[in-house]
Amino acid sequence: xxxxxxxxxxxxxxxxxxxxxxxxxxxxxxxxxxxxxxxxxxxxxxxxxxxxxxxxxxxxxxxxxxxxxxxxxxxxxxxxxxxxxxxxxxxxxxxxxxxxxxxxxxxxxx
Amino acid sequence: xxxxxxxxxxxxxxxxxxxxxxxxxxxxxxxxxxxxxxxxxxxxxxxxxxxxxxxxxxxxxxxxxxxxxxxxxxxxxxxxxxxxxxxxxxxxxxxxxxxxxxxxxxxxxxxxx
Numbered sequence: 001x002x003x004x005x006x007x008x009x010x011x012x013x014x015x016x017x018x019x020x021x022x023x024x025x026x027x028x029x030x031x032x033x034x035x036x037x038x039x040x041x042x043x044x045x046x047x048x049x050x051x052x053x054x055x056x057x058x059x060x061x062x063x064x065x066x067x068x069x070x071x072x073x074x075x076x077x078x079x080x081x082x083x084x085x086x087x088x089x090x091x092x093x094x095x096x097x098x099x100x101x102x103x104x105x106x107x108x109x110x
Numbered sequence: 111x112x113x114x115x116x117x118x119x120x121x122x123x124x125x126x127x128x129x130x131x132x133x134x135x136x137x138x139x140x141x142x143x144x145x146x147x148x149x150x151x152x153x154x155x156x157x158x159x160x161x162x163x164x165x166x167x168x169x170x171x172x173x174x175x176x177x178x179x180x181x182x183x184x185x186x187x188x189x190x191x192x193x194x195x196x197x198x199x200x201x202x203x204x205x206x207x208x209x210x211x212x213x214x215x216x217x218x219x220x221x222x223x
Contacts, residue, residue: 001169042217
């Protein structure tokens with residue numbers, strides 16, 4: 001069974017600062033997904049990373065995948081309050097049966 | 111909006127009862143997966159249905175069962191409810207079981223008292 005670990009679990013950062021969330025997974029996978037969840041809401045797809053070395057950017061968020069290191073990162077540039085949410089990475093065990101990390105709860109402080 | 115709808119949005123049940131949750135997948139999607147998300151945790155994979163057949167199951171007891179209908183909508187049934195079953199239940203639909211992307215519904219919040 002795929003194991004997915006994220007760190008940090010909690011992240012409090014000031015507006016305008018940069019930070020990186022890390023996602024490690026236990027078995028070989030060439031795909032990794034990032035989701036955002038606002039309190040009481042469902043999961044919003046942020047990035048689908050499909051190959052080693054994949055890098056995707058959307059606004060202030062950039063995700064990358066290193067399949068050899070079994071590591072994905074979500075980099076936040078110049079954080080703003082609207083980015084406050086919980087961020088999950090997920091790897092497919094088989095097909096698109098996802099195993100999620102524990103999540104990183106991000107709070108951006110004005 | 112993902113086009114995946116779940117009902118009901120909230121539900122309160124008593125321990126020992128049975129519950130059925132429903133999910134309508136996005137148009138054209140033949141695969142539905144169900145997840146349980148306890149408070150403060152990441153979603154956990156319960157099972158997946160592809161073209162009306164179970165196509166994989168996570169580490170959940172048999173009292174968690176499901177169905178997928180010819181129109182690819184799906185149900186999650188939980189028997190003999192326990193307090194620990196209180197959670198947000200999410201369904202996700204995808205074009206097929208190998209497709210790269212899954213779209214999540216808004217979830218059903220189940221509270222067992």
